[in-house]
Amino acid sequence: MKEITIISGKGGTGKTSIAASIAVLAENHVIADCDVDAANLHLLLNPCIESKNNFWGMPRVEIDVDKCTGCGLCEELCHYGAIKSGKVDVLCCEGCLVCYHACPEAAVRLVENLAGEWFICSTKFGPFVHARLGIAQDNSGKLVAEVRKQARELADREGKELIITDGPPGIGCPVISSLGGTDLALVVVEPTLSSIHDLSRVLDLTSHFGVKAAVCINKWDINPENTRQVEKMCSEVNVPVVGHIGYDPAVIAAAMKGKPVIQMVSTVVEDIISLWHCMQEELGI
Amino acid sequence: MIISVASGKGGTGKTTIATNIALALSANNQGIAYIDCDVEEPNGHIFLNPEMQDAREIYIEVPQIDNEKCTYCGKCADLCAFGALLCTEDSVITFPEFCHGCGGCQYFCPAEAVTPIPKKIGRVEKGLSGNIIFARGCLEVGAALSPPLVDAVKARVNADISILDAPPGTSCPVIHTVRGTDFCLLVTEPTPFGLNDLNLAVQMVRTLRVPCGVLINRAHNGIGLIEQYCQKEKLPLLMTIPLSKRIAEAYSRGVPLVKLDKQWEADFRQLYRDIEELVAG
Numbered sequence: 001m002k003e004i005t006i007i008s009g010k011g012g013t014g015k016t017s018i019a020a021s022i023a024v025l026a027e028n029h030v031i032a033d034c035d036v037d038a039a040n041l042h043l044l045l046n047p048c049i050e051s052k053n054n055f056w057g058m059p060r061v062e063i064d065v066d067k068c069t070g071c072g073l074c075e076e077l078c079h080y081g082a083i084k085s086g087k088v089d090v091l092c093c094e095g096c097l098v099c100y101h102a103c104p105e106a107a108v109r110l111v112e113n114l115a116g117e118w119f120i121c122s123t124k125f126g127p128f129v130h131a132r133l134g135i136a137q138d139n140s141g142k143l144v145a146e147v148r149k150q151a152r153e154l155a156d157r158e159g160k161e162l163i164i165t166d167g168p169p170g171i172g173c174p175v176i177s178s179l180g181g182t183d184l185a186l187v188v189v190e191p192t193l194s195s196i197h198d199l200s201r202v203l204d205l206t207s208h209f210g211v212k213a214a215v216c217i218n219k220w221d222i223n224p225e226n227t228r229q230v231e232k233m234c235s236e237v238n239v240p241v242v243g244h245i246g247y248d249p250a251v252i253a254a255a256m257k258g259k260p261v262i263q264m265v266s267t268v269v270e271d272i273i274s275l276w277h278c279m280q281e282e283l284g285i
Numbered sequence: 286m287i288i289s290v291a292s293g294k295g296g297t298g299k300t301t302i303a304t305n306i307a308l309a310l311s312a313n314n315q316g317i318a319y320i321d322c323d324v325e326e327p328n329g330h331i332f333l334n335p336e337m338q339d340a341r342e343i344y345i346e347v348p349q350i351d352n353e354k355c356t357y358c359g360k361c362a363d364l365c366a367f368g369a370l371l372c373t374e375d376s377v378i379t380f381p382e383f384c385h386g387c388g389g390c391q392y393f394c395p396a397e398a399v400t401p402i403p404k405k406i407g408r409v410e411k412g413l414s415g416n417i418i419f420a421r422g423c424l425e426v427g428a429a430l431s432p433p434l435v436d437a438v439k440a441r442v443n444a445d446i447s448i449l450d451a452p453p454g455t456s457c458p459v460i461h462t463v464r465g466t467d468f469c470l471l472v473t474e475p476t477p478f479g480l481n482d483l484n485l486a487v488q489m490v491r492t493l494r495v496p497c498g499v500l501i502n503r504a505h506n507g508i509g510l511i512e513q514y515c516q517k518e519k520l521p522l523l524m525t526i527p528l529s530k531r532i533a534e535a536y537s538r539g540v541p542l543v544k545l546d547k548q549w550e551a552d553f554r555q556l557y558r559d560i561e562e563l564v565a566g
Contacts, residue, residue: 009326011295011453016478037454038294038482058366079387091460091493096366096387133456135485136492140456141429169295169453170325173429192537194300194328201326204426222530223537255476256507 001155002283003163005034005182009198011169013188014218017251018272019166020044020260023125025276029162031123032151033130034178036116036143041166044260047121047128055131055146057115057139058095061088067107074099074108091136116143118150125260127154141177144168148178162285171205179206184283185213186242191226199230203237214282216243216275242282243275287447288560289322289466291490293482295453297472298502298526299323301536303450304332308543309553311417316445319414321421322462323452324407324434331539335419337412343422343437345386345430346401350377354398361390361399382429407434409441418444435461446557455489463490467564469497470523475507480514487518496563500556503528521563524556 004022006015019041023031033041063074063086075083078099082092088099100108115138118131129151131143151163165182168174179185185206189199199215206213215234220227227244234241250266257264262272290303300323307319321329348361348370359372369383370390381404391399407424422438424431435458439449451462463469469490473483483499490497498521501511505528515522526532526542535545542549 010328012297037456038485040294040478040481043477043481077388077392091464094385094387096385096389097364098387098389098392101364101389101393135455135488136460138457140454171426172325172424172431172458174454174456176427176429190537193331193539194326197328197331198326201426208427222533226537252476252505255478258477 001152001161001163002183002285003165003181004184004186004279004283005165005167005178006186006188007167007175007178007202008169008188009171009202010195013190013195014245014251015188016040016044016166017255017261018188018216018218019164021262021272022276023164024260024262025273026162026164028160029126029164030151030155030160031126031128032147032163032165034144034147034165034174035168036131036133036140036147036174037168039130039132042130043258044255045123045125045128046258047123049119049121051120053118054114055116055118055143057113057137057142059110060090060095060113061093061097061100061108062111063088064107064109067105069105071104073102073104077102094138115139118143118147120150120154127158129154141173144174144177171201175205176209179209179211182211184279185211186279187213187215188218189215189230190219191217191223191230193226196226196230196233200233203239207237214240214242214279216245217241218245219247220244221246240282242278243271245271245275286445286561286564287449287466289449289451289463289469289495290472291451291459291463291469291486292453292472293455293486294478297474297479299472300328300332300450301542302470302472302500302502303448304329305542305549306553306557307333307417307448308541309550310446310557311415312550314446315416317416318418318420318442318444318447319450320438320442320447321450322435322438323450324422324424324431324438324458325452327421327423329421329450330419332541333414333417333419335412335414337410340408340410342405342408343434344403344405345384345433346388347381347384347386347404348379348390348399349402350379351398351400352376354396356396358395360393360395364389364393382427385430386433406430409434409438411441418442431458432461455485459489460493463495464493466495468560469495470500470560471497472500472502473511474503475501475505475511480510483511483514487520498523498560498563500524500526502526523559524552
């Protein structure tokens, strides 16, 4: 089984539009959305939910006012300033449970924390796993790990050979969680100064974790000069550029219709097909 | 006044908006700060070209085990909520990248075998762009823990008006940015993606009890989608920026809107006055 993870340094570069189109082109695969903070792929795949499951985050702590003697030890030990005058601010709490373990009166109790949900769905383009992180919850990395685990189990059960994962943007915790053990990270970049700046950081990250990377330049024609700069940057670090997708308002039109852009009449269709062929070559499938 | 600029999703134009507000206000004001809290991918410097004056490395404390004192009782590993310690028969292995610096392992170790040692998670840089005070956090590549860095960069600046550029998403790093600000400006695009993410961001900001308003970027004929949502949720729609190839090209070259056309400077100042009124209630 192989796994492709689509990521980008900067958000809004077109990861989801590309992931949806690849999901249309590929065969015998499972689709996963690991951007649990702001999941969007479901808007293009029109999924039918088969199962809905709870995601339990780190337990929250609560102070039992009847048992609390006000000794202040919890407040003193909390490195996050989450306890003030015997009250826990859940938004500051990191869930380390030091207060729970340290309280001499056992006045700190644990409260189960429903931190989100994950779904297994069917779509016209194959089975699909996605999730929704609860509002103002931490642990997006852990939920990403859950989505990936479910996608792998589903692929095993159904004899699928490929997982296509729409990843989160950035270089932090959720992305790191999306990359471990993936066979190919497809990095989507736009020829803008911001996106180029972020590309170098994201390529540092893939190389730091020893993940094979390939780059796709989206809307390459809005600034051909910057596109050449991206190509040069990639060749210097031996990362192949496997796709150039042109600018076409059809991509927004497809999003408005809730369809993968590959199903529209657009100049980008050929670009995406060629991207997919190059990715297959990189993966040896 | 501290204004955070957030969006739920990346690529909606947060940095464009935040830098342009700072530029518009700084034209005849002192004491304006732009603070880039997108520590994973800071981009504000591309538009503001600051001259950096000082940098400070930011550390968290992670455990170091003294093998002479350690009895391998395993208490540290049992108590660690983040899986940052693993105890075997004859050693304790630490995984500093998972450590949140809570200090529990040190506090509970019966043999006093744990000493906190600093681990660099990034740096905070400060400088000037014209008369704008510029600050940003820059996360070390491979470090997973951005919230302490966000807190550190916020704490480094004290200006009359601070504009905070938030990271994308709705989880920890964004919460650390938006928390405690006077107003949160939510930037969105008029697409189903934009609406989905705006809705998540609104719920996040409401949980934090920060007043908010909406700005539509790349507005085209789908704008009704967001307008309806704002009406339903009773959210002020503060500004609209059209979808324009001219703006996109200028952006790709790092040229801010206020330099493209003087009218934008007036528009962003008006935006600030509107926010001021909303905050004053």
